[in-house]
Amino acid sequence: MMSTDDLAEVESLRLLGSAPVARLVVSVADVIxxxxxxxxxxxxxxxxxxxxxxxxxxxAANASVLVEADEFGQQVSWSVVVRGLARRIEDREELEAIEPILRDPFAGGRKDVVVRVTPTSVTGRLVERAPLETDVVLDAPD
Structure with missing residues (x-):
């Protein structure tokens, strides 16, 4: 049995910002x-x-994007989806203001371009799994 709850926008964004990796979905013509x-x-x-x-x-071809992040645990899982408009930040003052707070990319290499996604909608769900009677913890062999 599972319980699913909608998350508030603030909590959804907090969780997304804590995820080691999020996914950016881009659609151009018929290619996603x-x-x-x-x-x-x-x-x-x-x-x-x-x-x-x-x-x-x-x-550049389609600024309408989706950003998704999630985490799956044995008892509690969550998923957050942000739909919004993306733009490359080119203004030097804007870049200098946000540079100190940007997380380092998980992938190595030079990443000099910064993109800002302004949400048009934010949805998040928390799923809690109730223990099942059939859940069994197996002991490792000696």
Whole structure:
């Protein structure tokens, strides 16, 4: 038996910002791509570092994106989806203001481009699994 609860927007964004990896979904024409990113949540927006390439090309063609993160545990799991508009941050003052709070990307290499996703909707769900009578803990053999 499972219990599912909707999360408040503030809690959803907090969880998304704590995830080691989030996923950015970009759609161009009939092609949908998904990219791992390390998200920072600041002022209700989702920020991430990236490098020039197909991700940025996709954002330039269609700024409407989705960012998703989740965590699955044995008893408690959560999932957060942010729909929004993405834009590359090019203003030097804006970059200098957010640079100190940006998380380092999980993937190595140079990531000099910063993208800001301004949410149009934020949804989050918390799932708690009740223990089942059939749950059995097996002892490891000696």
């Amino acid at each position: 791509d998904i990219y791992p990113v390390t998200a920072t949540v600041f002022g209700g927006d989702v920020l991430f570092r990236t490098a020039p390439g197909s991700k940025l090309a996709g954002l």
